[in-house]
Amino acid sequence: MRATTKAKRRELAAASSMGGSDGDRGSSIVQMPNPQFAMEKQMIVSRQQGGPYTIDELEENYDYSELCLCTPFKFFLFLLLIAGLVLAGLYGDGVLGPKKSQSSGSNGIYTTSFLTTFMPDNDDAPDSSSTESPYAFRDVLPDPLPIVTRKTSECSPNACVLPDCGCIGQTTPPRDLPVADVPQIVMLTFDDAINNEVYPYYERLFRNRKNPNNCPITSTFFVSHRFTNYRLVQSLYHDRHEIASHTISHTHTDAWEEEILGQREIIRNFAFVPSNQVTGFRAPFLQPGGDQQFIALARNGFNRDSTLIEKDFTNPPLYPYTLDWVKSTTCVVEPCPAQYSYQGLWEFPVTQWESVDGSVRYGMADEYAPPTKKAALQYFRHNFNRHFNENRAPFNMYMHASWFDNYPHVLEALDEFIDELLRHDEVYMVSQAQALDWMHTPVSLDRVFKLDSWQCDTEVEGPPPCTAAEAKKCVFQDPVTGNPITLETCAEECPKKFPWVGNPAGEKN
Template identity: 30%
Template sequence: MKRFIILLVMSTARSRELPLAEECVESFCKPPNCRCSSTNIPGNLAPRDTPQFVIVSFSDAINIVNIGTYRQVLYGRRNSNGCNAGATFFVTHENNNYQLVNELHNQGFEIALHSITKSIPQSYWAEATYDIYYKEFAEQIFQMTAFANVSRSAIKGMRIPFLQMGGNASFELALDLDLYDNTWQTNAFTGPGLWPYTLDFASIQECINPPCPTACLPGAWVLPLISWRDLTGSPCTVVDACYSSPDQDDEDSWYGFMLSNFERHYLGNRAPFNIYIQESYVNSFPAIKRAFTRFLDLINNLHDVFQVNSYEVIKWVKNPLPLNEYREKPCQEPFAPIDCTATQCGPLAAEHNGNEYWMKICTDLCPTSYPWYGNPLGA
């Protein structure tokens, strides 16, 4: 609790002038702590010597409905090198089941932040100050550690709701919390794709949902969301938002759709391939779920493709191992499983909307009110 108070004081004291980022000069920006925004393969590797990373990610609260899909589609997978296949969950707080977050964490999947409130309208995030981002994301870390028993050292990433950029403020917060950001979309750099980079210098990435960062923020990592191309060639970042996509009952066409987007990366510069899709969409259409499963089965058996947690890509970019060395390196040890003392709490009154909520958490000490922005532990 003492550390919590200290961090809150830090958040309200944040105000500094940030220098404008200048054009990147590669001789001044070298790994592991700096990388220019570029489609160049890290380490100057040839595509054939570069691991093809696949990043599967989901957003929003974890609950008893969507956990079934995750167990069915993701659990027990291994890449061809014998290491566990990954996925990243960007979690929101409202109606979140923290016992199930603990389960995903213990399975070795990455738990990342997607805000406490996921507030609307979207302009809330575009106009948010550093202090608001602090309360939405830094305070969410306390919820994850207190209610889901997810270790602080395991929380590495954040994604702003609605993929709305927050200018310098959100990246300043990410840098202070040692988090990478996975919000920034690109439609221009899909083939060849844009590799992760830092904000030591100005980015070449286009700004789809302004405001985008303009400041020099040394060591702030961007994991770009590289768009897919729909059947007409139009870009779409979230798979289920592709305007022109195969018939939802056509498994083979959906499998081919996934494969064609994957091959743009695999046969190109092997920039990380994003699969960002809503679980409700996968679960609503059995043919799409079967196609998704087939696609994961395929890539898990390719010797140069690796389905990984998002942060694994950042680590590789900092120290780019050639394919043969990457295959032989020891598997990333998952964080030690943490027990969950399953407790159901409620009804808990929520001050922000007057509703009552139930919570499933991993501690026998229930909050006295529903946790929220400004009171993340419900004290």
């Protein structure tokens, strides 16, 4: 197996050095003379092709002996773990509520026929108390953002003013807040499908943990469609986590609008998350789509992207910025947004992490393969301290739950690290949407109560989730492999077809 892995690495390195072929999904990535950028390119190509998933594995310097199951005792523990996960998936109810449905209308709002449709957000809508369904909720589309001719001048703090504009490259707190008064925002986010395999990780990390204001810590989940259990998405949403779009097919695509908006519609149709609550996006593999991607985001009211890897390792770290002033320095991996300015569209950049000794830089946190729990803890602490002790720019912990599958000790380390973070009165673990509210209105630590989204005394929009027993398990043919695939949802009926690109409601035969 190790020889096969080495062969794959050599093939990836060869593809990277030649720039890729037309059939290579990574072929649109720019050749970068900096060795670190070249490694980021190779990392993207590798993940698109199914692994390796960490830079350490690509460099062939990772010691796999820590992960070996070659002793009978380790193998027995492994079998017990698998059996436990299977039983949890079969019999676990979670902390879920009664099954709900939806109600409908016009106003340009997407409707479905197999579900009760959505109430329009206008004065002509009937009183929900008079409708037949007691579970109707109003679905509101966010307003589109302006797209204008590209601004070629440098961003000026006098012209780019909060709450709607922030200059690229800012490393000092907004509105001249003293660093000591700035809440240290920590954004722990996860990409890809949400299902029974990864949900126990999230329960372990988030359950019963609270910020200094006594509200639950929250995350942003960038959700792709295949293999996602929408009952669990609905449960996470009602635990006040943010649900964001990560495309339907999770491939490199040119159909950006269908992929981005379609996934928002699927999330609304099957997890009952209102459209105006799905306003964040991250492209698969951190592979941006140039202006096509950002046009699709802006005109559909997405106010935030989190795809672009920062070009330079900045110390102190960058604060988020808007794409009003688009420059070639905005991102590393091409194609980058270049032709237009996207007013009010915020970029939460992929701020680079570094190894404890400073010799290696990473895009997402999970590009490192810590050999031990101790090494993982040191890695987390080192990168957090760079933010906390410098300028308190929002600290991004961007990762995939598959990191825990491959390196279980990383989950143990993260579990312990979160406890360490929450001992700081200055630290708030919030979603990107909540972090954006703070960027719009930067307030000092003693005034975070002014931010409505940071509070937890209001009801979550949309109907609560059903139980596992009440959920529909809809079986279809996977459009990619042709194998059976299950869509689990609290909807009252299954769609006709598996929802997919161009058919997010699953209505078309």
